[in-house]
Amino acid sequence: MNSNHIDGKAVAARLREDVALTIASLSVTPTLAVVLVGDDPASQVYVGNKVKFSQAVGMNSVERRLPAETTEADVVETVRALNADPDVDGILVQLPLPAHIDSDRVIAEIDPDKDVDGLTEISAGRLSLGKPGLRPCTPTGCVILAKEALGDLSGKHCVIIGRSILVGKPAALLFLQQNCTVTVAHSRTDNLPVVCRGADILVSAVGRPNMVKGDWIKAGACVIDVGINRVADASRKSGSRLVGDVDFAEAEPVAGAITPVPGGVGPMTIACLLRNTVLAACARRDLPVPDGLSI
């Protein structure tokens, strides 16, 4: 790995180790409940990894796997039962849900104190107001990786491309909390390359393969690529490969630090989910934030 690559796999492994050490020191064993509806192959892999890693760090894991034809009412009922179970600390509903189910309706049912994905309106409100609460995992991973590369982020200009509820908007608030100067750019932004060239930290979360070119990046900037895009590649046995939103070959020589895809932000998502589950378990019992888990 080049010296300017930010190794998300290694940082995620270290965070999981901190989570495991914290759990070993607690008098309670946190429990993560995962709800998967249907048989989307990628979701099955992600949920499998969530269960595997939660067990590896010493958590209890609860799985609710429901068939694709489950009604919205039954998914809501599943969430309500997990809310009511005092042994469950964290609940996540794997997305996307099948098309006949309204994800917003289901997510709204999650008890905010167990909302380890940080997706409910209450969690978003707490983040926006700077109040304690559970923060979305992928944006938290972006902040941890930027700190890994730069240390203190105070005063840095962070440009985020993308204004989604899952990544762009919460990332903006989390980098603001780190005392960054934040710009949120999007598909209607004028002169996007010029805006991006002003960034000390450039976070791309748009889902368009290789969109961010080398000449969009200020020399020495920290580039955090959230995009995970599958593109055709005839040279691979599988016929495809994963690329980010950033044209890595062009950006790597310009950037001071850059996350690869795969192996950058992706692995942080699940590590941050485990961290959130411990934070939820502690908050529910009025225990302080464990030392090893603050960012």
Ligand SMILES: Nc1nc2c(c(=O)[nH]1)N[C@@H](CN(C=O)c1ccc(C(=O)N[C@@H](CCC(=O)O)C(=O)O)cc1)CN2
């Ligand atoms: N309820 C949620 N649903 C979804 C989330 C989420 O955070 N909460 N995020 C994604 C899927 N996801 C976790 O659920 C996830 C995506 C990617 C990775 C990851 O490690 N990616 C690897 C590449 C994996 C591959 O080879 O395919 C990487 O980037 O290195 C982890 C978790 C949507 N749904």
Ligand SMILES: [Mg+2]
């Ligand atoms: Mg213990």
